[in-house]
Amino acid sequence: DEMDVDTIWKNGEFLDWEDATTHVLTHALHYGSGVFEGVRCYDTDRGPAVFRWEEHLDRLFDSAKMYDMDIEHSREEITEATLELLDRQDLESCYIRPIAYYGYDSLGVSPEGCPTDLVLAAWPWGAYLGEEALEDGVDVMVSSWRKHASSQVPTNVKTTGLYVNSMLAGEEARRNGYVEAIVLNKEGNVAEGPGENIFMVNDGEIYTTGPAQSILEGITRDTVITLAEERGYEVHDEAVISRGQLYTADELFFTGSAAEVTPIRSVDDTEIGAGTRGPVTEELQSAFFDLVERRTGDHDEWFTYL
Numbered sequence: 568d569e570m571d572v573d574t575i576w577k578n579g580e581f582l583d584w585e586d587a588t589t590h591v592l593t594h595a596l597h598y599g600s601g602v603f604e605g606v607r608c609y610d611t612d613r614g615p616a617v618f619r620w621e622e623h624l625d626r627l628f629d630s631a632k633m634y635d636m637d638i639e640h641s642r643e644e645i646t647e648a649t650l651e652l653l654d655r656q657d658l659e660s661c662y663i664r665p666i667a668y669y670g671y672d673s674l675g676v677s678p679e680g681c682p683t684d685l686v687l688a689a690w691p692w693g694a695y696l697g698e699e700a701l702e703d704g705v706d707v708m709v710s711s712w713r714k715h716a717s718s719q720v721p722t723n724v725k726t727t728g729l730y731v732n733s734m735l736a737g738e739e740a741r742r743n744g745y746v747e748a749i750v751l752n753k754e755g756n757v758a759e760g761p762g763e764n765i766f767m768v769n770d771g772e773i774y775t776t777g778p779a780q781s782i783l784e785g786i787t788r789d790t791v792i793t794l795a796e797e798r799g800y801e802v803h804d805e806a807v808i809s810r811g812q813l814y815t816a817d818e819l820f821f822t823g824s825a826a827e828v829t830p831i832r833s834v835d836d837t838e839i840g841a842g843t844r845g846p847v848t849e850e851l852q853s854a855f856f857d858l859v860e861r862r863t864g865d866h867d868e869w870f871t872y873l
């Protein structure tokens with residue numbers, strides 16, 4: 568199959584791809600009541616290493632808590648199942664997708680009575696915004712769609728239903744010839760990308776939006792903040808960034824488990840800085856890849872080795 572997946576773990580069992588199905592009347596399909604994660608595993612000299620697994624599990628359980636979902640498997644069980652899933656498929660460098668969702672019982676909006684299904688899948692996945700994007704940067708547009716306000720729906724947890732907003736913003740951008748979108752919040756300030764956090768560099772200082780701007784506090788965001796501070800940068804991690812500041816920034820880049828560290832070279836056809844990957848972006852991007860590919864021994868506590 569196209570995704571190179573032959574085994575899926577569901578509710579405690581390893582299933583063949585074609586058997587990993589769910590009923591069309593599943594609650595989550597109708598109401599977006601799923602919570603999920605996206606995690607990367609890197610191929611390193613010490614074997615496959617899952618990056619910041621514990622933090623992703625924390626967020627998965629926080630997301631489930633928000634929707635009163637009872638994940639009936641322990642963290643240890645989920646971790647063991649995930650590692651075995653990679654092992655069974657000989658996956659080295661890959662993307663891991665845990666998802667918990669309300670399954671089938673009845674179709675009232677209330678999930679009362681619906682089981683919480685838990686699924687683990689993994690597949691090889693290259694650079695999310697393209698291999699050249701990591702070096703050359705991406706052209707993005709400011710979407711006409713606004714992010715949900717965190718007073719309307721919790722934006723600090725990762726819920727499947729929220730991604731219709733990401734899809735609209737991303738597809739609008741791609742329809743217009745851009746690679747990705749930047750989404751503003753209800754106030755009209757910068758929130759984040761459809762599946763990425765955003766960073767700005769100005770006069771050698773680093774700015775990124777925080778939870779009050781209706782963002783998901785990314786684990787890659789936290790990683791990059793840590794790497795930047797370790798290198799002596801001042802990081803403003805609750806910044807309010809106006810739309811206008813995007814165009815005049817020295818550098819902009821996206822972060823995310825899928826997008827990793829991707830430079831932004833233009834916004835709405837306005838070149839950012841020199842219109843190429845900026846020096847601070849390059850430094851942090853190298854630090855990130857040196858870290859995750861284990862060319863440095865730093866932060867070994869962030870890795871779960873197969």
Ligand code: PMP
Binds near residue numbers: 763783784
């Ligand atoms: N914001 C949104 C909306 C996302 O979907 C993601 C991807 N999970 C991120 C930010 C980045 O989060 P992380 O670095 O934890 O992948």
